[in-house]
Amino acid sequence: MDPRPDIAANRLSPHCLAINFADAHPPLTGGQASIEADRCYFCYDAPCVEACPTGIDIPGFIRGIATGNLAGAAHTILESNILGGSCARVCPTEILCEGACVRTAQEEKPVVIGALQRHATDWQMDSGTQPFSRAAETGRHIAIVGAGPAGLACAHRLAMHGHAVTILDARPRAGGLNEYGIAAYKLPDDFAQHEIDFIAAIGGITIQTDRILGRDVTLADLEAAYDAVFLAIGQAGVRMLGIEGENLDGVMNAVDFIAGLRASATGADVPIGRRVVVIGGGNTAIDAAVQARRLGAEEVTLVYRRGAETMSATGVEKAWAQTNGVTIRTWAAPLRLDGVDGTLRSVTFTRGRLHDGRPVHDQGNFTLEADMVLKAVGQLFLADPLDRGTIAIENGRIAVDDQGRTTRSLVYAGGDCTPGADLTVVAVRDGRNAAEAIHADLTAATGA
Amino acid sequence: MADLRSLFAGIRSPNPFWLASAPPTDKEYNVRRALEAGWGGVVWKTLGEDPPVVNVSSRYGAFNYNGNRLVGLNNIELITDRPLAVNLAEIKSVKRDHPDRAIVVSLMVPCVEESWKRILPLVEETGADGIELNFGCPHGMSERNMGSAVGQVPEYVEMVTRWVKQNTRMPTIVKLTPNITDIMQPAGAALRGGADAVSLINTIQSVVAVDLDAMAPMPVVGGLGTHGGYCGPAVKPIALRMVGEIARNPDTRGLPISGIGGISTWRDAAEFLVMGAGTLQVCTAAMHYGFRIVEDMITGLSNWMDQKGFAAIDDVTGRAIPNFVNWNQLNLKFKTLAKIDQDACIKCGLCHIACEDTSHQAIARLRRDGTRRYEVIDEECVGCNLCAHVCPVGDCITMVPQPVDEVLTWPHHPNNPAQAAK
Numbered sequence: 001m002d003p004r005p006d007i008a009a010n011r012l013s014p015h016c017l018a019i020n021f022a023d024a025h026p027p028l029t030g031g032q033a034s035i036e037a038d039r040c041y042f043c044y045d046a047p048c049v050e051a052c053p054t055g056i057d058i059p060g061f062i063r064g065i066a067t068g069n070l071a072g073a074a075h076t077i078l079e080s081n082i083l084g085g086s087c088a089r090v091c092p093t094e095i096l097c098e099g100a101c102v103r104t105a106q107e108e109k110p111v112v113i114g115a116l117q118r119h120a121t122d123w124q125m126d127s128g129t130q131p132f133s134r135a136a137e138t139g140r141h142i143a144i145v146g147a148g149p150a151g152l153a154c155a156h157r158l159a160m161h162g163h164a165v166t167i168l169d170a171r172p173r174a175g176g177l178n179e180y181g182i183a184a185y186k187l188p189d190d191f192a193q194h195e196i197d198f199i200a201a202i203g204g205i206t207i208q209t210d211r212i213l214g215r216d217v218t219l220a221d222l223e224a225a226y227d228a229v230f231l232a233i234g235q236a237g238v239r240m241l242g243i244e245g246e247n248l249d250g251v252m253n254a255v256d257f258i259a260g261l262r263a264s265a266t267g268a269d270v271p272i273g274r275r276v277v278v279i280g281g282g283n284t285a286i287d288a289a290v291q292a293r294r295l296g297a298e299e300v301t302l303v304y305r306r307g308a309e310t311m312s313a314t315g316v317e318k319a320w321a322q323t324n325g326v327t328i329r330t331w332a333a334p335l336r337l338d339g340v341d342g343t344l345r346s347v348t349f350t351r352g353r354l355h356d357g358r359p360v361h362d363q364g365n366f367t368l369e370a371d372m373v374l375k376a377v378g379q380l381f382l383a384d385p386l387d388r389g390t391i392a393i394e395n396g397r398i399a400v401d402d403q404g405r406t407t408r409s410l411v412y413a414g415g416d417c418t419p420g421a422d423l424t425v426v427a428v429r430d431g432r433n434a435a436e437a438i439h440a441d442l443t444a445a446t447g448a
Numbered sequence: 449m450a451d452l453r454s455l456f457a458g459i460r461s462p463n464p465f466w467l468a469s470a471p472p473t474d475k476e477y478n479v480r481r482a483l484e485a486g487w488g489g490v491v492w493k494t495l496g497e498d499p500p501v502v503n504v505s506s507r508y509g510a511f512n513y514n515g516n517r518l519v520g521l522n523n524i525e526l527i528t529d530r531p532l533a534v535n536l537a538e539i540k541s542v543k544r545d546h547p548d549r550a551i552v553v554s555l556m557v558p559c560v561e562e563s564w565k566r567i568l569p570l571v572e573e574t575g576a577d578g579i580e581l582n583f584g585c586p587h588g589m590s591e592r593n594m595g596s597a598v599g600q601v602p603e604y605v606e607m608v609t610r611w612v613k614q615n616t617r618m619p620t621i622v623k624l625t626p627n628i629t630d631i632m633q634p635a636g637a638a639l640r641g642g643a644d645a646v647s648l649i650n651t652i653q654s655v656v657a658v659d660l661d662a663m664a665p666m667p668v669v670g671g672l673g674t675h676g677g678y679c680g681p682a683v684k685p686i687a688l689r690m691v692g693e694i695a696r697n698p699d700t701r702g703l704p705i706s707g708i709g710g711i712s713t714w715r716d717a718a719e720f721l722v723m724g725a726g727t728l729q730v731c732t733a734a735m736h737y738g739f740r741i742v743e744d745m746i747t748g749l750s751n752w753m754d755q756k757g758f759a760a761i762d763d764v765t766g767r768a769i770p771n772f773v774n775w776n777q778l779n780l781k782f783k784t785l786a787k788i789d790q791d792a793c794i795k796c797g798l799c800h801i802a803c804e805d806t807s808h809q810a811i812a813r814l815r816r817d818g819t820r821r822y823e824v825i826d827e828e829c830v831g832c833n834l835c836a837h838v839c840p841v842g843d844c845i846t847m848v849p850q851p852v853d854e855v856l857t858w859p860h861h862p863n864n865p866a867q868a869a870k
Contacts, residue, residue, distance in 0.1 A: 038515030041840050044797035045813065047820070066514075102794040106841060 005250050005343050005371040006274040011296025017267045020294035024185035025089075025115070033119040037066035040111045043102055048113060051100035053421075053429045054081035058097055062116055074124035075131045077117055082156040082432070083149050085125060085195050086178050087425045088118035090186050092283070094316045096425070125198050134203055135162035140442050143168065143222040145213050146232035148176020149424045150415025152199050153431030154230045154438075159204040161439045166226070168211035176234060177416075178424065180259040183287035184267070185294070214385030223411065228438045231398060231406070231413040232431060235422075237380035241279065245337025246375075250344030254278065254288035254376035261291055270295060273372030277347050278302045278326075279334055280376030281311035286318070288374045289326040300326045301368055303349060305333040306359050333361045337373060347373055381417050395419055404434030405441075412438055450753035451760045452746065454488060454550075456727045457645035457704045458619040459577045461488035461550035464761055465717070465742050468708050468729035469493050469554035469580060469623075472739075474528055476538035483542070485739035486746060489550025491647075491729060494527035494582045495535050497557050497567065501526045501589075509656035509666040511682060520682035521732045522656035524667060524674055526588045527556055532570070540574040550727075551575075552621065556582040556594050559604060561611045568616040578619035581612060581643075583634070584650020586627050586677045596650065599625035602637035609641025621706060624648040624690075626683075631690040635700050646694065647706035647729060649687040651677025680732035684710030688723050695724020696769045712741070714748025721761065722768035776858040784831035784847045786810070786824045792844040795820040799835035799845060807834050 012020070028036065040062040048058045057076050064073030077084040093099070093114040101110035124131060140163045144151045147169035155165040173179050175192040200207065211217065213233060222229045238253045240246060250273065257270075264270050272295040278285050281304035289302045302321060304311055308330050311318065321328060332349035339345050347370050351363035381397045392399040392407040397419050404412040414430025416422050452463040467473050467482050469491040479490050503525050511520035528535055543551045553576045557563035571579060582589075583599030590597040598604045605622065612620050622638035624631065626649035638646050653675050657666045665673030687709020694700045707725030711717055712733035720728055733741055758764050788799070788811075800822050803811040810828035814821040824835075836845040858864055 035515060041796045041798060043795075044801035045820070046797070047795055102796045102840075105794040 005345070007250060007271045007371050008274075009269050009271045011272060014266060014268060017295070021184045021188065021267055021291075023188045024183075027122060028112075028115050028119050030119075033065055033116060036112055036116055037062050039103065040066070041102060047100035047102060048097040051096045052080075053096070053423065053425045054087070054432070055429075056080040056084070056097075056117070058113055058117075061120055062111065062113070065116055065120055070120055070123040071127075071131070073120035077120055078124065078131050080432075081425065081428050082153055082199055083178075083195060083424065083428045084117055085121040085198075086149070086187060086192065087428065088114050088121055089191070090178070090182050090424050092314045092316070092423070095314050125194065130201055132160055132202060134159055137164070137204075138162040138442075140164065140227045141166065142228045142230060142438060143226040144230045144232060145222070146170075146176060146234055146415065146417075147174035147196070147207055147209070148232055148234055148415060148427060149178060150427035150431035150434075151176070151230065151232035152196065153428040154232065154412075154414065154435045155205045155431075156199045156202060157432050157435030158438060159202050161435070163204065163227075163439070163442075165205045167205065167207045168213065168217065169207065169209050170212040170236075172209055174207050174209055176232075180262050181255060181284070182262075183258065183291055184262055185291075186287075212385070219386055219390065219411070223408075227442060228410040228412065230404070230431070230434055230438065231386075231411065231417060232415045232427070233385065233413075234416045235379035235381045236385075237382040238375070239378040239380055241334050241337075241375055241377060243334055243336050245339060245344070248337055248339040248344040249342055250339070250371060251337055251373045251375065254280065254284050254374040255379065257288055257374050258284070258291065261295070267295055272297050273370065275299045275368075275370050276301070276372045276374060277368050277370040278374045278376055279347075280304065280378070281306070281313060281330075282376060282378070283313050283317055284379075285374075285376035286313045286321045286326075288376055290321050290324045292372075292374065293324045293326055297372075301329055302326050303329045303332050303334070303347075303368075305331070305352065305361070307331060307354065331359075331363075332366070335365060338367075344370060344373060346370055379416070379422075402433075403437035404430055405437055410438075410441065450750045450758060452488075452750055452753075454727055454761055456550075456706065457578065457621060459489070459550045459552065460548070461727070462548055463488035463746055464721070464725075464727040465745055466490055466550060466552070466706070466727055466729050467734060467739075468731040469582065470731040470735075471523075471525060472731060472734050474530070476542055479538075479542050480545075482734075482739045482742075483546050483549050486742045487549070487739065489552065489577075489727075491552040491554050491580050492535065492539055492576075494554040494556045494585070495532055495567070495571070496527045496555075496594075497563060498532050500529045500531055503529045504669045506667040506669045509676060511656050511678075511680070518680055518732065518736050520654075520656065520678055521680040521735065522654050522667075522676040522678045523651070524587055524669075524676040527554075527582070527585070532567075536570055536574055539571075539576055543575040543577075550577050552578045552580050554580045554582050554623070556585065556589060559593060559598060559608060564608065564611050565615050568612065568618075572616055572618055576618065578621060578644075579612070579616065580621040580623050580647060581608065582623055582650075583608070584623045584625040584648075586625060586651055586653045587675055596625040596627050596653075599623075599634055599650070600628055602633045605634045606637040606641040609638050609643050613642035619644040621645040621647050623650055623708075625650045626686055626690060627653050631693055632697055632699065635694045635697075635703070639700055639703055643703070645704035645706060645726075647708055648690055648694075649683065649709045651679045652683055652686065654678035679710065681710040681712055684716060688719060691720060691725055692723040692769065692772045695766055696772050712736075714745045714752065717745055717749055718752055718764065721764040722766065723772065724766045724769055726761065726765050779852065779855045779857060780861055781854050781856045782852055783850045784833075785826055785829050785850060786831070786833075786835050787846050787848045788822055788824055788835075789844050789846070790821065792841050793822065794841055794844075795822075796840060797822065798838045798840065802834050802838045807832055811835060 061073040061076040097113045098110035104110040144167040178192040276292045278289040331352045348367045350361040352361035398413040412434040415427035454464040466489040474493040509522040585595030589595035622643040655665045707720030708729040839845045
């Protein structure tokens with residue numbers, strides 16, 4: 001009997017899975033943090049701060065660690081970025097703070113800012129105390145759509161200013177991509193939920209899950225019921241390959257694969273192919289490929305249509321994939337997916353090259369046998385939940401000013417549904433800044 | 449190869465590196481390990497009269513800075529707490545087996561001539577090469593009118609030194625305390641008393657840290673603390689100054705000096721030598737890393753001497769003394785300017801903020817094509833060196849001496865109300 005397609009759960013022992021999906025980068029010990037903190041030069045006008053989308057005073061918080069003032073360090077981080085705990089774990093620091101660290105210029109060994117940030121924020125969350133308190137209740141009530149990083153950051157800052165906040169989220173659990181879209185070993189031990197609990201503990205924040213904009217409630221409803229609305233609805237759509245065979249069994253979206261894995265307690269019940277091909281060149285492709293390997297896939301090939309230098313996955317992420325036994329192939333565009341009886345058997349690619357500065361795929365074909373294909377060629381903002389025409393869309397996302405105001409009065413937006421880099425830390429900044437804009441606008445309206 | 453052999457106040461050693469009188473030289477076991485490791489000599493931990501003193505548990509406090517351990521060390525240990533006879537027997541045994549090494553014995557007995565008359569022959573009998581009078585210990589023993597309690601009174605220094613010299617043939621080194629206002633007073637007294645050499649500095653009175661939970665100075669002994677004696681790299685600048693003062697002062701010129709105070713490397717040793725020391729005593733660095741540090745000290749000093757063309761220790765001793773002057777002999781026309789190597793700069797901004805906040809606003813913070821750039825404003829730079837000191841990159845900021853057309857010292861400066869004729 002033909003064993004194909006070979007897709008199965010339980011490829012590895014529970015013990016092995018537990019190891020594979022445990023914290024990939026365990027926390028620093030107190031001693032390690034102390035040694036590392038002392039490496040910081042306490043730069044003035046530090047390049048790392050400028051490289052951080054949320055502008056955390058990095059030398060300031062590291063000095064707190066160095067002097068044993070962890071409460072001060074955590075306060076410094078969290079006053080700029082209330083999701084400092086998850087950003088410490090998921091930020092591509094190599095292209096942000098650590099990439100800009102002067103130690104990188106000096107010796108190619110940055111201060112490990114992310115790990116230090118985790119050290120301080122872990123201390124804060126373990127302490128069971130709140131670094132911030134709420135201002136007096138304002139009587140204002142703001143609706144936030146989407147309980148991802150942007151929505152949560154916005155909610156916390158609004159709550160600090162004394163406003164009441166209700167967050168609606170389409171999924172069964174809050175957290176957005178922190179809960180559903182990040183590799184399990186980056187945010188293990190239910191960290192996303194612990195962080196939400198920590199954020200919500202300031203008070204004044206209500207979270208309603210399984211509430212979908214456009215199905216359960218409309219934007220007009222929210223505008224009528226609340227003083228302001230913040231849209232943090234992310235990117236609900238996924239780009240298609242647009243080739244033959246995309247509907248075969250065994251072909252799935254990488255984001256769905258990752259979300260399924262995150263929803264699983266142990267990973268044991270998540271089916272994975274023996275031979276997996278991941279198509280795409282971003283961090284989602286990397287997360288899917290590495291987790292496929294860690295679930296027990298024998299061969300995982302990540303295929304990207306252009307050269308390695310244009311992949312959006314960072315060098316660290318690519319190296320991580322290779323360390324995990326993922327084969328990365330570049331300059332290959334998917335041509336067609338072939339199957340038997342509606343089930344995937346192979347993927348055929350066309351080799352490409354750079355010609356006059358443009359990618360051209362004319363170098364012949366090759367075929368990879370595959371039990372499973374994970375598509376990771378990008379996500380798309382879907383405007384459908386919004387009443388069409390009510391809000392301006394720019395380059396496929398919600399148009400906002402630099403403080404998150406949309407073209408509609410008292411409706412704001414931020415995170416992946418607005419233009420800008422699709423990073424957790426950028427979403428946090430957007431949410432925080434929009435909260436300040438909402439607070440300013442509502443306060444001004446009151447004063448007028 | 450430079451000749452590192454030392455002849456110091458009549459005491460020979462194969463190199464100038466001695467272990468100072470301290471815990472590392474309290475016992476035969478340690479001293480033998482030190483001599484096997486290559487140390488040129490030891491000053492045996494201070495002997496006193498029987499019955500021996502009693503030491504406390506919890507003896508050292510540390511000053512750590514920015515991740516560096518033991519930048520300074522503070523101790524509240526007293527002199528040897530072992531019976532005199534035990535120490536004497538061990539000294540004799542070690543000297544017999546190591547005739548080429550300097551075995552000097554540190555002594556501290558009450559300020560009574562009889563006490564010194566009693567102990568000196570016992571030490572002489574061991575075959576030790578010399579003695580060092582501990583007039584420096586600033587804690588514990590000073591409360592019993594010994595150690596620095598003697599060293600702080602020049603008359604006592606002179607008196608006791610004279611007693612000792614009248615009662616022994618052994619070369620006598622007087623160890624000086626830095627806990628005084630003018631080091632020349634005890635140094636001169638030692639010379640008048642007949643000392644063959646001085647050694648300095650002993651430790652500095654200190655409270656190294658306070659335990660904020662116990663609310664007591666560290667090290668904490670059963671809930672209480674006391675001041676101790678401070679040593680280690682942090683005290684080196686104080687020691688270098690005092691050594692240099694004695695070396696350059698006409699009253700004490702030529703008096704052999706054994707340099708002590710934070711010597712950790714061959715470079716420290718070379719600095720003490722050129723400031724007038726003939727031998728070097730080490731303690732904290734050995735307590736931090738073990739006796740093996742002497743290997744690099746020996747080869748490092750030797751290689752440096754070869755590079756400089758110095759054949760022997762005597763060629764090195766005092767080399768910098770002609771250039772160690774009073775402030776008013778400095779040329780006020782001299783000017784040096786900071787220069788930043790833009791290729792080496794890592795853009796930390798420390799030079800800028802140090803100058804901007806605390807000095808002369810002479811380093812501009814610029815942006816060129818989006819990248820940081822720091823530039824010296826020559827017109828504002830007074831050549832203070834601060835930027836070069838705070839820069840974390842070696843040789844990124846250098847101080848460039850400018851051409852000088854004349855010499856103008858303070859005594860001749862027009863601003864000096866007591867201006868001398870030019």
